Amino acid sequence: MTESARFAGKVAIVTGGSRGLGAATVRALAAEGADVAFSYRKETKAAREVVTSVEHFGRRALAIPSNVADASETESFVQQARAKLGRIDIVVANAGIGGPEGWEALTPAAWKSVLDTNLVGAYELFRAARPLLAPSGATVVFVASIGGMVALPEYLPYSASKAGVIAMTRSLALAVAPKVRVNAVAPGWVRTDMNAAEYGSETVREEIRSRIPRGRWGEPDDIAAAVVFLASDLARFVTGETLVVDGGGRHRWTAGSY
Amino acid sequence: MFDLSDRVVLVTGSSRGIGRAIALELARAGSDVVVHHRENPTAAESVRAEVVALGRDARVVAGDVASPVAVAAFVRKAGEWKGRLDGVVTAAGIYRGDPSDSVAPAEFDLVVRTDLEGTFSTVQAALPFLRRSVRPAIVTVSSVMGSHPGAGAAAYQAAKAGVEQMTRAWALEFAPRIRVNSVAPGFIRTDMNRGGHQDPEFHAAVAKATPLGRWGEPGDVATVVRYLLSLEADWVTGAVLGVDGGIALR
Numbered sequence: 001m002t003e004s005a006r007f008a009g010k011v012a013i014v015t016g017g018s019r020g021l022g023a024a025t026v027r028a029l030a031a032e033g034a035d036v037a038f039s040y041r042k043e044t045k046a047a048r049e050v051v052t053s054v055e056h057f058g059r060r061a062l063a064i065p066s067n068v069a070d071a072s073e074t075e076s077f078v079q080q081a082r083a084k085l086g087r088i089d090i091v092v093a094n095a096g097i098g099g100p101e102g103w104e105a106l107t108p109a110a111w112k113s114v115l116d117t118n119l120v121g122a123y124e125l126f127r128a129a130r131p132l133l134a135p136s137g138a139t140v141v142f143v144a145s146i147g148g149m150v151a152l153p154e155y156l157p158y159s160a161s162k163a164g165v166i167a168m169t170r171s172l173a174l175a176v177a178p179k180v181r182v183n184a185v186a187p188g189w190v191r192t193d194m195n196a197a198e199y200g201s202e203t204v205r206e207e208i209r210s211r212i213p214r215g216r217w218g219e220p221d222d223i224a225a226a227v228v229f230l231a232s233d234l235a236r237f238v239t240g241e242t243l244v245v246d247g248g249g250r251h252r253w254t255a256g257s258y
Numbered sequence: 259m260f261d262l263s264d265r266v267v268l269v270t271g272s273s274r275g276i277g278r279a280i281a282l283e284l285a286r287a288g289s290d291v292v293v294h295h296r297e298n299p300t301a302a303e304s305v306r307a308e309v310v311a312l313g314r315d316a317r318v319v320a321g322d323v324a325s326p327v328a329v330a331a332f333v334r335k336a337g338e339w340k341g342r343l344d345g346v347v348t349a350a351g352i353y354r355g356d357p358s359d360s361v362a363p364a365e366f367d368l369v370v371r372t373d374l375e376g377t378f379s380t381v382q383a384a385l386p387f388l389r390r391s392v393r394p395a396i397v398t399v400s401s402v403m404g405s406h407p408g409a410g411a412a413a414y415q416a417a418k419a420g421v422e423q424m425t426r427a428w429a430l431e432f433a434p435r436i437r438v439n440s441v442a443p444g445f446i447r448t449d450m451n452r453g454g455h456q457d458p459e460f461h462a463a464v465a466k467a468t469p470l471g472r473w474g475e476p477g478d479v480a481t482v483v484r485y486l487l488s489l490e491a492d493w494v495t496g497a498v499l500g501v502d503g504g505i506a507l508r
Contacts, residue, residue: 006259028259031259032259170507173469173504173507174469174504174507174508177469177470177471177503177504178469178470178471178472181470188493213429213430213433213434213495213496214433214434214437214492214493214495215433215434216434216493218493219493222490222492222493222494225259225490225491226490226491226494228259228490229260229485229490229491233481234260234481234482234484234485235481235482235485236478236481237444237470237474237475237478237479237482237501237502237503238482238499238500238501239469239470239503239504239507240469240500240504240506240507241499241500243494243497243499244494244496244497245491245493245494245497246493246496247493247495248429248430248433248495248496250496251426251429251430251496
């Protein structure tokens with residue numbers, strides 16, 4: 001059946017849009033009719049490809065090099081997006097970092113790097129965008145992780161930063177209601193560029209797959225669809241929630257895995 | 259996105275309220291619908307007619323979800339209609355808000371049998387028909403009170419908490435093929451709680467307590483169910499999503 005585009009006439013901004021979950025999210029938002037501005041770090045070629053695919057949907061795209069760990073760059077990203085695309089309806093804080101770092105000897109610098117990007121960076125995007133949001137129907141989606149819900153000692157800063165994002169989602173949802181809805185999506189193990197090296201071995205990938213009840217790794221499109229849902233009118237009475245999209249994977253820690 | 263063309267979905271308790279809104283939303287998304295009611299054939303027939311008017315196929319089944327025997331019979335009818343079920347939504351439920359001092363054993367039993375065991379029996383009876391689907395999914399209907407306590411209605415809250423945990427347990431048990439998720443509505447304007455929203459004072463108090471500033475409408479829950487049943491939610495299982503306007507945040 002045909003339906004008019006969900007986000008016709010709307011503008012979305014997405015951090016970390018050149019690859020992985022971010023790129024899939026940019027494409028999905030554009031497929032639903034949104035013009036999209038996204039930030040990226042270094043992947044100019046990948047960013048150009050994402051721009052092309054947005055334009056393929058007949059939408060406007062804006063790729064801006066910007067580091068979310070730097071508040072002034074985030075401010076500039078948001079201002080440029082608003083100036084060039086005219087409005088902001090949907091904010092997706094996606095950019096994130098974090099590999100295995102252990103828990104025994106983390107340096108303050110290691111903590112700072114992950115928290116500055118994943119938690120403070122997400123907040124700075126929200127702070128910069130809020131005064132510019134469309135007067136009605138604006139929504140924010142934070143990309144958290146089931147890493148923020150389960151025990152991951154090898155990923156301590158990452159895990160703590162994502163738990164912080166989930167807590168921040170609740171607080172900011174309450175703070176800006178009823179004008180703006182704020183939600184999070186918490187992905188499980190999704191195949192992305194970010195973790196390609198880390199889960200490079202087939203044995204490791206299979207070991208993880210075997211623990212995911214749904215029987216497969218996640219794809220970036222699974223997460224992008226959840227972001228589209230939360231940003232859309234379908235979720236009009238949903239705020240402060242964290243939607244877990246993990247194939248049931250976080251429940252592997254329970255008795256169900258034995 | 260979020261298209262449900264060519265699905266066959268059973269929605270229990272769909273003669274009115276949240277269930278009715280779900281039946282109509284699924285039909286708008288392209289699904290054929292089995293409308294279920296306990297004792298309201300006129301309302302169920304009118305939902306059936308609305309689904310048909312939306313261009314989809316519909317049939318009506320009846321029975322009390324508190325009776326496993328009745329459930330087995332109406333679910334079989336629902337499944338045999340098209341030979342399979344692609345989705346089951348367990349929206350049938352009752353609410354009793356009495357203080358614990360005055361809850362007779364029969365009342366406790368009725369709430370738990372309807373809300374908790376009724377969900378169990380419905381899904382149990384539907385399994386053979388869900389297994390014939392290429393993309394089967396179950397959505398249970400919990401309540402914000404299944405995880406956030408309120409004073410009074412202890413039996414109801416216990417039953418809904420049970421529904422949530424059963425949802426998570428089923429997500430593992432029925433994996434990898436059948437997805438199982440839950441929606442947890444907040445205060446929704448339905449017949450079931452019309453005593454609440456028709457009282458102007460209580461109506462205003464709930465709207466004020468809800469961060470989004472209003473009561474929920476049945477359709478607000480229905481669109482979330484639509485997502486959870488869709489192919490776009492193919493990697494979502496064992497999730498419970500609040501649809502409560504943020505009321506649990508305070």
